[in-house]
Ligand code: ADP
């Protein structure tokens with residue numbers, strides 16, 4: 001398997017706050033990487049760097065073998081980095097889907113219209129094709145019977161499933177999830193995790209920030225534990241969650257003797 005995402009020595013500094021301090025993570029095609037760690041450790045910032053919502057201060061991120069947001073050209077015989085044009089940047093970002101803690105659906109559009117919107121606007125799909133695909137995606141997340149409902153008429157779990165369908169409508173090669181179930185009532189968490197598990201089983205490459213340890217155990221190919229902007233542990237769920245070596249990870253997973 002080839003690496004779809006390779007994060008190498010990434011730093012992120014906000015003014016005087018050093019949030020990511022040399023982070024390395026690689027995810028192969030078809031793999032699920034679960035990112036765990038205490039609040040404020042830099043997990044969201046890392047995801048935002050991967051989909052280009054934040055620029056990085058140092059290091060490199062490769063997506064499908066290409067630098068993210070950058071292009072290497074030769075100038076006077078030396079390699080020089082240039083920022084991608086807006087058009088190339090949009091094309092790259094369209095290959096990466098993201099689902100946030102808050103569902104961020106367009107409130108004035110139905111579930112179906114939410115899912116149809118980007119393929120029409122960004123990919124130039126015809127309304128008819130976009131609609132057929134959107135209906136397929138709503139079926140895939142178990143919401144065929146909610147296509148004509150507005151977000152305000154849907155539960156949080158249903159809204160989050162629409163948000164997943166909306167991200168999938170762009171046919172991304174990588175899906176990023178930032179605590180997708182943290183804002184949900186406990187009884188609605190399972191339906192969203194189950195859609196994510198189906199997606200993982202269908203072969204989607206995913207990076208998932210979550211506090212759902214059972215999901216990590218069940219679905220993750222590898223688990224990364226991050227604290228204060230540093231990757232403290234990385235390995236299988238059995239290694240990182242059940243047998244952490246680092247004191248901060250032991251404390252987080254309640255494994256302090
Ligand atoms: P996590 O998702 O692990 O809770 P975050 O990546 O959201 O952590 O935040 C890590 C740190 O970076 C926090 O101290 C947060 O306040 C800070 N931070 C995040 N985004 C910004 C920003 N845009 N400007 C300044 N500081 C930020």
Ligand code: MG
Pocket residue numbers: 043044045178179
């Ligand atoms: Mg966060």
